Amino acid sequence: MSVMYIRGGRPLEGELAVHGAKNSVLPILAACLLAKGPVTLNNCPRLTDVAAALGILRRLGCRVEQEGHTIVVDPTGASGCSISEEQMRSMRSSIIFLGPLLARAGEAHLSYPGGCELGPRPIDLHLSALRAMGCEVREEQGIHCLGRPKGGEVQLSIPSVGATENAMLCAVGASGPTTITNAAREPEIGDLQSFLNSLGAGVRGAGSSTITVEGGRCLSGGEYTVMGDRIVAATLLSAAASAGGTVRLRGVDWRHLATVLSVFHQAGCRVESKLEYVELFRDGSVPLRGAPTVRTAPYPGFPTDAQAPVMAALAASQGCTLFVETIFDSRYRHVPELIRMGADITTEGRVALVRGVERLHGARVEATDLRGGGALAAAALGAEGTTVLSGLNHIDRGYEGLEEMLRLLGADVERREA
Numbered sequence: 166m167s168v169m170y171i172r173g174g175r176p177l178e179g180e181l182a183v184h185g186a187k188n189s190v191l192p193i194l195a196a197c198l199l200a201k202g203p204v205t206l207n208n209c210p211r212l213t214d215v216a217a218a219l220g221i222l223r224r225l226g227c228r229v230e231q232e233g234h235t236i237v238v239d240p241t242g243a244s245g246c247s248i249s250e251e252q253m254r255s256m257r258s259s260i261i262f263l264g265p266l267l268a269r270a271g272e273a274h275l276s277y278p279g280g281c282e283l284g285p286r287p288i289d290l291h292l293s294a295l296r297a298m299g300c301e302v303r304e305e306q307g308i309h310c311l312g313r314p315k316g317g318e319v320q321l322s323i324p325s326v327g328a329t330e331n332a333m334l335c336a337v338g339a340s341g342p343t344t345i346t347n348a349a350r351e352p353e354i355g356d357l358q359s360f361l362n363s364l365g366a367g368v369r370g371a372g373s374s375t376i377t378v379e380g381g382r383c384l385s386g387g388e389y390t391v392m393g394d395r396i397v398a399a400t401l402l403s404a405a406a407s408a409g410g411t412v413r414l415r416g417v418d419w420r421h422l423a424t425v426l427s428v429f430h431q432a433g434c435r436v437e438s439k440l441e442y443v444e445l446f447r448d449g450s451v452p453l454r455g456a457p458t459v460r461t462a463p464y465p466g467f468p469t470d471a472q473a474p475v476m477a478a479l480a481a482s483q484g485c486t487l488f489v490e491t492i493f494d495s496r497y498r499h500v501p502e503l504i505r506m507g508a509d510i511t512t513e514g515r516v517a518l519v520r521g522v523e524r525l526h527g528a529r530v531e532a533t534d535l536r537g538g539g540a541l542a543a544a545a546l547g548a549e550g551t552t553v554l555s556g557l558n559h560i561d562r563g564y565e566g567l568e569e570m571l572r573l574l575g576a577d578v579e580r581r582e583a
Contacts, residue, residue: 461488
């Protein structure tokens, strides 16, 4: 088991390119099943979730090669239509293969997915979307879907990112047009649309609440570059706000981080946003201020994935910050670990009240989910003494070499075998 030793009290300084977005590359990899030729993807992060997705593609009969941050997927020999329980449980977003499998093979057999335990994330929205496109769906010791999609009207009860993406992928292979209403608007959905259209699909409306898919088009192979990861950027900015210093990030669109940057500005950081980069400066001799209420919401609201890292930064501040989590039921699992480091946080249901303390202190803490792990690393950088962070398997799902990124910014971080 690996652990991370983080010695706090050293300001961060430097410039870094943000790696490709986990939440973009996973649906794009699933979408490769729809292509009729090889697909080359650039800026793909080396994450355990990405490795799990590549394993699924190989099991389905795709040829997959990976060199550095480039992945080549050749789906021409794919013939499988089932994914093993072990592979499904390796990552929550494995359900994203359901739509393209149906579109390609006319059937799909999956068990229920795994991933971080953040409370109920029902897949019924995914299944109802497939039914709306004319597919037969049965839940009997797993998920069994039959029939090629015909297209139709998909009305989502909530703007679920995963259900929107699955509906898009299934609809691309449908025989007729599809309209998705109350669609999620996250930037990663726009990235998926751009990828599909680069192969010849007819998808319109990503970024709005209505997406239309022409259906029936033949998708060629091609080459595409995945967008930068806005949540990795939010975590690194949280680390800079916690430790102090100046950090400049390239390869990410600051507009996708507008709500996060607004909170840091209100907390007393100086933020500079340009087309080429986003930069955050915090004078370490001046304490952060508590921010007004931070309420998570679907995009363009404050992202739920940034809630934990931003909370970690504001744990050492003057004043109080109220966090309201509207997306997941169990997204405060990092709070007991922050309290071990001296934070003063009270939670009740979906609300967390952070009473800022003068400074956190190092402790032995454990990441129990992906973003909570990033939060604990950010908190440790601003704390007195050394923090020993375990549970790195969660962090490795979404951050490529987090310790190396932090070292490049001047942090004193070391990964060791426990």
